Amino acid sequence: MEGAAPPLRLFDERNLREIxxxxxxxxxxxxxxxxxxxxLRAHKRLSLxxxxxxxxxxxxxxxxxxxxxxxxxxxxxxxxxxNKCKVGKNFALEITDRRIEFRSLEEQSAAEAALDGI
Numbered sequence: 487m488e489g490a491a492p493p494l495r496l497f498d499e500r501n502l503r504e505i506x507x508x509x510x511x512x513x514x515x516x517x518x519x520x521x522x523x524x525x526l527r528a529h530k531r532l533s534l535x536x537x538x539x540x541x542x543x544x545x546x547x548x549x550x551x552x553x554x555x556x557x558x559x560x561x562x563x564x565x566x567x568x569n570k571c572k573v574g575k576n577f578a579l580e581i582t583d584r585r586i587e588f589r590s591l592e593e594q595s596a597a598e599a600a601l602d603g604i
Contacts, residue, residue: 517604524603531598534571535590541567542577542588549586557583564588 505515545563548554554563560581568574576594580587 519603521603527602528599531573531595531602534573535576535595538568538571538573538577539590541570542586546586546588549584552584555584557581560586 503517505517506513542564545554545560545567548563549560554560560583564579564581564586565574568577576591576598578589578591
């Protein structure tokens, strides 16, 4: 069935959008919003963000008394934490030889949330 359009019943909403790009003239994407998928993705993203916010605190607790020190070793430990949940892009880090600061990037999280369910 080459070239056949997928039946609309596969989509939860009929607000379909066709996306093309000049770099790929022979290709197109069809996007729609699926509310159920959106709820699932939002829940998963929030769970991962909450879990990831707690983990850097454990690294910070090792840095404060000097158990863990040095820019590179601290970076390796915090990198493991952020890579575990794959949401590191949602956090800003500042690492020195004896200190680590981290904060959530609300704008990044909001941009991702806007795509939930697409």
